[in-house]
Amino acid sequence: MSTLRIGCGAGYSGDRIEPAVDLAERGELDFLVFECLAERTIALAQQARLADPGAGFDPMLERRMRAVLPVTARSGTRIVTNMGAANPRAAAARVVSIAGELGLFGLKVAAVTGDDVLDRLGDDLALDATAGHVSDLKGRMVSANAYIGAGPLVQALDRGADVVICGRAADPALFLAPLIHRFGWEMDDWTRLGRGTLVGHLLECAGQVTGGYFADPGVKDVPDLANLGFPLAEVSSDGTAVITKLPGTGGLVSRATCTEQLLYEIHDPASYLQPDVIADFSGVTLDEIGPDRVLVGGAAGRAATGRLKVSIGYRDGWIGEGQISYAGPGALARGRLALDVVRTRLEALGPCLRETRGELIGHDAILPAGRTGVSEPREVRLRFAARCASRADAERVGQEVESLYLCGPAGGGGATQTLREVIAVASTLMAADGVVPRVELLEVR
Amino acid sequence: MILRDLAHVRTGDKGDISNISVIAFRAEDWPLIERAVTAERVAAHFGAGKVTSVRRYELPQLHALNFVLTGLLAGGVTRSLALDAHGKCLGFSLLDLQIDHRPGQSASKAED
Numbered sequence: 266m267s268t269l270r271i272g273c274g275a276g277y278s279g280d281r282i283e284p285a286v287d288l289a290e291r292g293e294l295d296f297l298v299f300e301c302l303a304e305r306t307i308a309l310a311q312q313a314r315l316a317d318p319g320a321g322f323d324p325m326l327e328r329r330m331r332a333v334l335p336v337t338a339r340s341g342t343r344i345v346t347n348m349g350a351a352n353p354r355a356a357a358a359r360v361v362s363i364a365g366e367l368g369l370f371g372l373k374v375a376a377v378t379g380d381d382v383l384d385r386l387g388d389d390l391a392l393d394a395t396a397g398h399v400s401d402l403k404g405r406m407v408s409a410n411a412y413i414g415a416g417p418l419v420q421a422l423d424r425g426a427d428v429v430i431c432g433r434a435a436d437p438a439l440f441l442a443p444l445i446h447r448f449g450w451e452m453d454d455w456t457r458l459g460r461g462t463l464v465g466h467l468l469e470c471a472g473q474v475t476g477g478y479f480a481d482p483g484v485k486d487v488p489d490l491a492n493l494g495f496p497l498a499e500v501s502s503d504g505t506a507v508i509t510k511l512p513g514t515g516g517l518v519s520r521a522t523c524t525e526q527l528l529y530e531i532h533d534p535a536s537y538l539q540p541d542v543i544a545d546f547s548g549v550t551l552d553e554i555g556p557d558r559v560l561v562g563g564a565a566g567r568a569a570t571g572r573l574k575v576s577i578g579y580r581d582g583w584i585g586e587g588q589i590s591y592a593g594p595g596a597l598a599r600g601r602l603a604l605d606v607v608r609t610r611l612e613a614l615g616p617c618l619r620e621t622r623g624e625l626i627g628h629d630a631i632l633p634a635g636r637t638g639v640s641e642p643r644e645v646r647l648r649f650a651a652r653c654a655s656r657a658d659a660e661r662v663g664q665e666v667e668s669l670y671l672c673g674p675a676g677g678g679g680a681t682q683t684l685r686e687v688i689a690v691a692s693t694l695m696a697a698d699g700v701v702p703r704v705e706l707l708e709v710r
Numbered sequence: 711m712i713l714r715d716l717a718h719v720r721t722g723d724k725g726d727i728s729n730i731s732v733i734a735f736r737a738e739d740w741p742l743i744e745r746a747v748t749a750e751r752v753a754a755h756f757g758a759g760k761v762t763s764v765r766r767y768e769l770p771q772l773h774a775l776n777f778v779l780t781g782l783l784a785g786g787v788t789r790s791l792a793l794d795a796h797g798k799c800l801g802f803s804l805l806d807l808q809i810d811h812r813p814g815q816s817a818s819k820a821e822d
Contacts, residue, residue, distance in 0.1 A: 304725070305788045394726055394780075478720070485718055521718060521733065524772050528731035530722030532778045534767055550771060563771075581789055622791040630793045632803050633757060650791040689789040692725060 269447050271440060271464070272497035274333065275299040275346075276471030278306055278323055282332050284472065284495040284514070289336040291511050292497050296443040297337060299329060299346035300436050300469045307433055308578020308688045310351035311408035321352035322359070322430075330363050330428075338369045338427070345418060345439050349430040351408065353378050356430045357707055364709040372709040375421035377431035379702035382575060382695065383409040390693040392577075399577070399693060407688055408578040411695060414540030414569075416452070417702035418442035424706055433576065435540050437465030440498075448502045458542035459566025460504025463549065466537070467508055467526050467561065471495045474508060474526040475557075476516030489515025498561075505562045507554065518557040527551070540573055540697065542566040572694040581689035582619065582652050585659030587666020588626075589673075589680040592644035599674040600625045600645040606673055607649050610665050618662075620652040646679075652687070659684055711809045717743055719801035726786040727778060730801045734773035743775065744768065746809050752777050755807055756800070 272294045274285030278301040289297055301323050314321025323329075326348045337344060349356040357376035364372045386409045388400035410433035419442045421429045429442075441461040444450065450457045467474050475496045480487040487493075494514025500506040510518055527549060531537060535547040545565040552560045587607075591599045604623045611618060624630040626646035649666050653659040663682025670677055716739045717732050732747055734740045753761040762781030769776070783797050784790040 481718070484714065520772075521735075524733050524774055525718065525720035525731060527772070528722075528729070528733075528769075528774060528776045529720055530724050530729060531776060532724075532727070532729060532765075532767075534769060534776060547767075547769065548771070549769070584791065620791060624793070626793065631799045648793060652789075652791060687789055689785070690725070 267502050268499045269296070269444065270294045270497055270499055271296040271298065271443055271468070273298050273300065273468040273471045273495055275301050275329070276469060276473060277301060277303060278325065280471055282329060284493060285329065286332050286336065287511060287514065288495050288497060289333045289340070289342060294342045294497060295447070296343050296345060297333065298439045298468070299344070299348055300439055300471070302347045302350060302433060304576055304690045305578065305688060307350050307410050307576065308408045308690060311578065312688070314351045319355050322350045322356035323348035326356055326359060327363060330360050334364055334369060335367055338364070338372055343422065343426070343443070344428045345442060346429070347431050347434055347439060349376065349432045351381070351432060353430045353432050354705065357705070360428055360430065361707050361709050370709050372428070373426050374428045374707045374709070375424070375426035375430065376705045376707070377417045377421055377429060377702060378705070379417065379700060380410045380413050380431070380433040381408070382411050382700060385699060386575065386577070386695065390695060393692045395691070402577060402579045402691065405579040405581070406577055407580060409575055411573040411575045411700045412540055413573070413700060413702050414438050415442040415445055416541070417704050419445045421704045421706070422446040424704065426706060436469040437462045437539060438541065440465030440468055441541065444500055444504070452541065453568070455542055455566035455568060457504045459544040460564045462537065462539055462542060462544040462566065463546060463561060463564035464498050464500055464504070464506045467523060468496050468498055470526060470529065472516065473529065474522055475510045475518050476522055479517070479522050479525065485521070487515070487517050491515060504564070505560070507558050507560050509558045518559055520551045520553050520559060523551045523559045523561065538570060540569060542569050571697050573697050573700055575693050575695050577691045577693065578688050579691065581687040582654050583656050583659035583684065583686055584650055584652055585662030585682070585684050586648065586650040587663035587680065587682045588646055588648045589666055589669050589677045590644060590646045591674070591676055593676065596643065596645050597625065597628060597641050599676060600628070600647050602674045603647050603669050603677065604649065606669065607665050611651065611662065614658060614661060617654055617658045618651045619654065621650070623649045656684070656686070711811050712805065713747065713807040713809055714805035716809060719805060721798055721801035723783060723787060723796045726783050727780055728782050728797045728800055730777045730779070730804055732775045732777070732804070737773055740770070740773040742809070742811070747775060747807065749777065751807065752779070752804065755804060756782060
């Protein structure tokens with residue numbers, strides 16, 4: 266019996282639901298994890314909560330729970346998720362009411378809070394990658410959330426929660442917690458915590474380890490990508506694991522897919538900083554032991570730093586953007602002329618345009634313009650974006666692009682304009698003992 | 711020969727920092743990749759003066775390199791004006807890197 270089966274049902278907030286339902290139905294899982302919080306998501310969720318105290322959790326929570334709860338409640342599969350975002354208690358209350366409607370009486374739902382540290386963040390803390398301090402963001406901060414570790418999630422599982430809902434936690438901790446709970450690992454067993462972190466890191470982006478974000482036709486082919494299955498791990502009590510997916514699903518689990526995901530968003534592989542451990546992936550081994558089965562070993566760990574990363578969301582002005590297309594002979598020259606025209610007209614706004622960017626999609630928007638001798642594109646799409654202090658100034662950007670219809674070069678088509686308030690994210694570190702997580706358990710009656 | 715003949719990549723981002731993994735398709739090409747795909751060449755590939763720092767990590771048992779780059783993301787996904795604000799496409803741009811292959815060096819694809 267000694268292996269634990271844990272699957273990943275979402276790698277981001279908008280992820281596909283069908284593969285998660287398939288995992289729930291056929292995966293014989295002990296745990297199903299949904300990882301749905303990107304760096305900025307919680308700041309946006311906090312804004313939603315400010316507008317409505319009952320909001321601020323993942324907008325797809327209800328759809329996901331209605332899809333999987335009837336299955337997981339029957340099979341005894343327990344759920345761990347950060348879909349609580351900026352409001353785990355409201356999310357838990359919603360799950361309880363959904364479970365009640367579904368007749369799942371006795372189901373226990375835990376809300377894990379305490380990651381919100383907006384009211385206690387020291388002004389003198391240094392911001393990462395800048396010379397600034399938290400005080401520089403005063404008056405503009407929307408949210409500040411510490412990346413909490415596995416501890417409170419383990420506590421919720423130990424208390425019998427069938428569904429654990431948190432806000433900001435380190436992504437791998439969502440997977441590490443069930444392993445600690447099941448295998449009784451000590452919180453200073455650095456090697457096992459490092460191995461469990463590796464399992465979490467490989468699973469946390471869902472389809473990205475099973476052949477999603479991998480296919481390159483003729484070079485890296487992936488069978489039946491349209492039917493991409495999500496991953497599960499069979500984890501042993503020593504923390505080694507087999508990464509695999511369900512039979513009959515599309516996709517691919519190979520040494521290559523696992524290596525890409527191993528290094529995804531990693532800096533020094535020997536020092537992956539987590540709340541509970543510094544994981545060391547530098548000696549990781551990946552062995553293909555069967556079709557779509559990769560044995561993962563060799564991770565290690567050492568004592569955590571005692572400090573937690575904190576993501577701070579802050580208001581950072583507005584971005585206005587417009588796009589318009591040119592096609593056929595001379596498309597590139599007409600696109601260039603249009604860029605000059607827009608730039609000249611917007612310069613009249615003066616310094617309220619803090620930063621601008623003009624480019625031709627298909628020519629130089631992603632990469633620098635092609636080498637000489639490359640044939641001219643048959644179509645280009647002008648894109649002009651600017652960062653502005655005010656909404657009104659940012660609106661001008663898209664309007665100036667759209668007016669190229671009548672007041673710009675010949676043949677422009679398909680103009681669009683967008684406008685968004687920028688909630689930027691900065692990060693800092695704070696002492697772990699300044700963060701006090703709390704677990705509340707609700708029961709469906 | 712270009713890097714795409716020898717290796718595959720994945721790009722990630724955290725804040726204003728990009729990382730690109732470069733992974734050999736075939737074990738026999740690993741020594742050539744390790745020798746040819748230096749931090750300096752990767753920085754130069756993205757244009758003079760753009761990359762402000764680059765660090766290379768090696769995982770020989772997986773035939774993989776990991777490059778950590780600053781200066782390419784214009785503020786990161788939350789505030790960049792770029793179309794590809796994550797810089798997700800950077801890795802495939804790197805696959806254009808020219809690799810000089812001299813006789814005696816392993817590069818299985820070159821003999822095709």
